[in-house]
Amino acid sequence: EAESMQFIYDFEEGRRTDKGLLGGKGANLAEMTHLGLPVPPGFTITTECCMTYLADESFFDTQLKSSIMNAxxxxxxxxxxxxxxxxxxxxxxxxxxxxxxxxxxxxxxxxxxxxxxxxxxxxxxxxxxxxxxxxxxxxxxxxxxxxxxxxxxxxxxxxxxxxxxxxxxxxxxxxxxxxxxxxxxxxxxxxxxxxxxxxxxxxxxxxxxxxxxxxxxxxxxxxxxxxxxxxxxxxxxxxxMVFGNSGDQSGTGVVFTRNPATGEGHLFGEFLLNAQGEDVVAGIRTPAPIAELKEQMPTAYADFVHYAKVLEDHYKDMQDIEFTIENEHLYILQTRDGKRTAKAALTIALDLVKEGIISKETALNRVSPEMIDQLIHPVFDSNALKDAELVAAGLPASPGAATGVIVFTAEAAKDFSNMGQKVILVRQETSPEDIEGMIVSEAIVTSRGGMTSHAAVVARGMGTCCITGCEALTVDEQNKQVKCGELLFTEGDIFSVDGTSGKIFLGEIPTVIAENNEELKQLLTWADEVAQLNVRANAETVLDLTTAMDFGATGIGLARTEHMFFGAERVLEMRRLILADSDKEAQDALERLLTFQEEDFYQMYQIVQDKPMVIRLLDPPMHEFLPHEPNDIRQLALKLGKSPLLVEEQIRRLQEANPMLGHRGCRLGITMPTIYQMQVRAIFKSVIRLQKEGQTILPEVMIPLIAEKEELLYIKQFLTSTIEQVFAQEGIEPLPYELGTMIELPRACFIADELAKEADFFSFGTNDLTQMTYGFSRDDIGKFINTYTEKGIMQSDPFQHLDQNGVGSLIRVAVEKARQTKPEMCIGVCGEVGGDPDSIRFFAEIGVDYVSCSPFRIPAARLAVAQAAI
Ligand code: ADP
Ligand code: MG
Ligand code: MG
Incomplete structure (x- = not known):
């Protein structure tokens, strides 16, 4: 087969689509040659030759050599x-x-x-x-x-x-x-x-x-x-070769056709006179901004401006161009789609649509969900910034805000980060050898180098905050210290780094969330236009619900009622209920909890308004609400007017060997129906109240951890009659409502067709479903998952990225079965993977109606959902 292989392609032969064979650089050199740009002639030895050679070195002498000589x-x-x-x-x-x-x-x-x-x-x-x-x-x-x-x-x-x-x-x-x-x-x-x-x-x-x-x-x-x-x-x-080092009418440079940090639409880059090759990127001499070339070599500059436009129009994206000028004669040596910050990616994508160069769909694919995460990430609190002590300023190479301890080597960065510290890597300059240390750093600061230095390029790619060319700093990597004027800092000191302004501050500065900017809104509006499934939020507090709505959630996929029991007052009533000696005592506690919950739901519905909200009834085991320290137990007994010894004994009896597989979810509903009854009473009372105020709500109540159809039937029965009672008490006509169930046990997946007969909707709880399918405790997987991924036993943590083969198959089966019974049934996914882009692609494919994730993941999820549809 090797006989028929073409080992070498002249630049005239290839095209941009040949990246696999010619590599990105080779394919683009060929494309530019084809476009008639001034590219010094040459040829490309294929990637196949590389792999063949790496497998069998003799290939070089026996076959490749003569081809190279011909070329x-x-x-x-x-x-x-x-x-x-x-x-x-x-x-x-x-x-x-x-x-x-x-x-x-x-x-x-x-x-x-x-x-x-x-x-x-x-x-x-x-x-x-x-x-x-x-x-x-x-x-x-x-x-x-x-x-x-x-x-x-x-x-x-x-x-x-x-x-x-x-x-x-x-x-x-x-x-x-x-x-x-x-x-x-x-x-x-x-x-x-x-x-x-x-x-x-x-x-x-x-x-x-x-x-x-x-x-x-x-x-x-x-x-x-x-x-x-x-x-x-x-x-x-x-x-x-062409020679940028042949005198003062020569030079070399690297230019982006738009600003890769902000996205602004003008040439951005640097050049060095009388210099060759990597002098620019290596940060050895400080280069001049490209605009200055206009004065120094107007003709070469004009040529460059022309070709930059040709390239951008041709590739329909911002280009990162390497060029060399030999005696005022311009040569283009490389072009590629430029790496950019999230901010720039967004701005450039929107501008290219405005300029009629790309479609909205293309724009949606130009921004990644990870970039969206960066866009909504924290910035320093502007009030705190006013009082912050400025250490030095450099070039704002990659935006973001980070605080951490300073270290001076990639090694130290890794060591400190392994000990759980946030680190800021401070160096004269970085080189590819530092890559592992850069990955674990919150921010990177270099005293030398420009906006296109190694540190800047790599940091922008990783979305890591970075400042380069901070010349006021004298970095002494050997003695682990950095001087700035009179000031001396050593390893372990705390810096706060603002990659957006290029400023470095002493000590820790609190961060706040960036404004949800107009550009992001625009992109996400386009995303919603093509989306084929909805994005809801997992949220229940006023703050989270408000954030979720601001980020464009189409509803709430999971409101967890237990989170509402955690205030001091409320947890006391919950404890009173659990430890009650008499019906009266239990009744009193329930009444008070009812008041709290009714008020909660009232507030929540006001925030989500006409959007759907799935409220899940109590899920965790009872003992999670109880104290375990002897001192706390004594305090509680005192408050409840009970004997500490008896309370201690009660708490001990509630302990379970395996609580996650124990007395929780619907099992509580069955053994202690009064709690679920109180919860639906609170839901419906608040709904009726809002109804009277003119808001129409379709209450959706979800019962967790169902494994058996009979469990569902039993709970449904008493909930239905409770709800009817509420209607009667309030003297109103029954309102429509839905009772659904969470699917989070493998057994439930297999009987989904049966469960669908009794449930109005389903929501997959992927956290528990993954836990129950793998038998991995979601609270303990951290102890071994890294070993698993390092040894290649698993690709990733299944709680972060859906295990499509196993857990995903179960979900697929359940969706199919459910739709056999009720084709139009609303089916959602809540749990961590509901916000994970790869998992979202899978959910889109198997036809769920919505994914639900934590509020901050919503913008990225909206984009992921759109990308899954394009
Ligand atoms: P990298 O992938 O690290 O950017 P390149 O292959 O692009 O490496 O080479 C780095 C630099 O070397 C180029 O930007 C250019 O300045 C210089 N260079 C490469 N080939 C030539 C050439 N034929 N003539 C002049 N300079 C060249
Ligand atoms: Mg290059
Ligand atoms: Mg669960």
Missing amino acids: VHKLENKTHKSFTNTIDPLLVSVRSGAKFSMPGMMDTILNLGLNDQRVQAFAQTTSLAFAYDCYRRLLQMYGDVVFGIPKEEFYDLLSNAEQALAKKTDSFTLREQEEVIQSYKEKFFSRNLVFPQDPYEQLFEATKAVFRSWNNQRANVYRELNHIPHNLGTAVNVQS
Whole structure:
């Protein structure tokens, strides 16, 4: 099969759709070539070659080599240069590029093809100083990528030379440059390595090194973090060089077509004069804003503006473009859809719709549910900010607000975070090696680097708050301290970081929730237009209900009545009821609870108004309401006028060996019907009261933990008669209402057709259903689930992401059975996974009517629901 495979594609051959085969960079280089943009010619070695080589190294010599040589010959013809001769030397870059962009994960080698002789030849067309600069860079990149010698060792050699000579690299004499080059070569010798003089050998070894880098540690970590499969491989792009380091009419830069932090519609980026390659992203020299290019090189700037527009119109999205200018001549070296903050994603998506470039549906897919989470996340309380002590300010690289202890290494970040601390990673700059530490940090601060530095790009991608280029800070990573003017801070001190303003404050600052902005409302309105299932909230307190309504819940899927018993006054009455010695005492407690609950429901219905609200009757085991400390028990006995010993004894009797499988849910309703009776009385009294005030309500009452049809029948019977009594007492005509049940036991799923005969609606309680299906205690799974996911035994925590194969199958069966009995029955899902985007896709597929989740997850869920429908 390998015979028929095409190993290499010239840039003229590919298209943007070939990302799988050519990698993102290669496919886009091909696309730009096709569009007629000024792209230096080159070719792409496929990702398939990478995977083939990684499986069998002999493939390289037996098959790939000759193809590469052919491709180079073609490139020589195209450029009228030679890769081996000493006249008109062809130099190339060797660039990795996987299907999904993995910034900084795999390295690039520039100026490849230079050697001791060719550097002289190369100097003929340029200058020797320039040629040496290129050669030195090649040695360093080759040493790093192919031989694995840390870049820093080369940087050290260079800065030692700078110090010894008391001047900057640019002012070195030829002699001095030669000496640096010699010292680089000696670095190789000292490791028993030799820099190959044969350009082809350089190219082959560089290609293999890029292939191998697919499997390096930081690439693996990045793929894990971003759920990128490990078997895709990277392509290798070989491209003829253009030189941004050939003088002051040259330079290199990285520009976004719109602001990737705010979404504003103007060019945003940086460039460096007389610089090559990664000088911009590495944060070694501080680059100038792209707007300044307009003054310095107006023609090149105008060209850039033109091509930026061409690219954006063509890709119909904000582009992240890398370019180089050689003697005022512009070359485009890379384009891709730019990474952006949540805020920017939203603004850009809406603007592109306004500009007629994309449809509303496309816009909905341009923002992810995770981004919505970021948009509604906390910001610092503006009042507290006024009094906060400012430490320093840098570039607002990624918005957000975070407080934590400062640490100076990725290691320390991991250690502190493992101990449960929130950490702020403070460094001179970050590099891909720091990735694991960056993941666990609440915020990242660097003293160097621009808005497109490694720290900035990675943080924006992760939605982590980040400040870069905070030059007032002198970070001493070794001694674990940072200086700022007179101030000295050490590891463990607390900083508050505002990624939106770029400011760093001392100590902790309280946060508040960001305003629910107009743009978000607009997007979510579009989401609701295409949605095929509703999003309700799990909420019962006034605050949560109000938040839920503000976030656009279509109703309440789960109002848990037990949460209303937790105030001090109320819990006392609940305790009085549970511990009552006489009917009278129980009756009194119930009366008082009735008053509380009626008032609760009255308030709740006022907030949700005409929207549906499912109220669940009491669910947890009784002992959850009781004290367990001897002292608390004594206090309680005193308040209730009972003997402490007797109370203690009563409480002991209520203890259960396995409470989650015990005396709870409908089982309480059956053994202590008075509680459920009191609850429905409160519900209906409040409904009637509101009815009289002109509000029409369809009460929906839900009975938890049903396993048996008879359980449901028994409870329904006494509830129905209680409700009729209320109507009679209030002297009104019976109102319509619904009695439904929660499906949260596997048995209930299997008899859903039977239960559907007696229930007006169903709601899947996925927390209990997962617990009961797996036999994992939802309160204890934290003790082992990480081991499970680390060892690959399970992909994720089934309480966070629905287990579609197991629990999901049960739900699917139950929905099918229920609809056999009652095709139009309203079926919902409440529980944690009701707010999880992946799970929502599944629920949409099996045809439930709504998902219900906690209020803060509603905006993201609304978007997820729309995306499931597109
Ligand atoms: P990354 O994936 O890390 O961005 P690239 O392959 O894009 O790596 O290379 C980094 C930088 O190297 C580019 O932005 C560009 O400035 C420079 N570069 C790559 N190829 C060439 C080339 N053929 N000529 C000049 N500069 C190049
Ligand atoms: Mg690049
Ligand atoms: Mg439950």
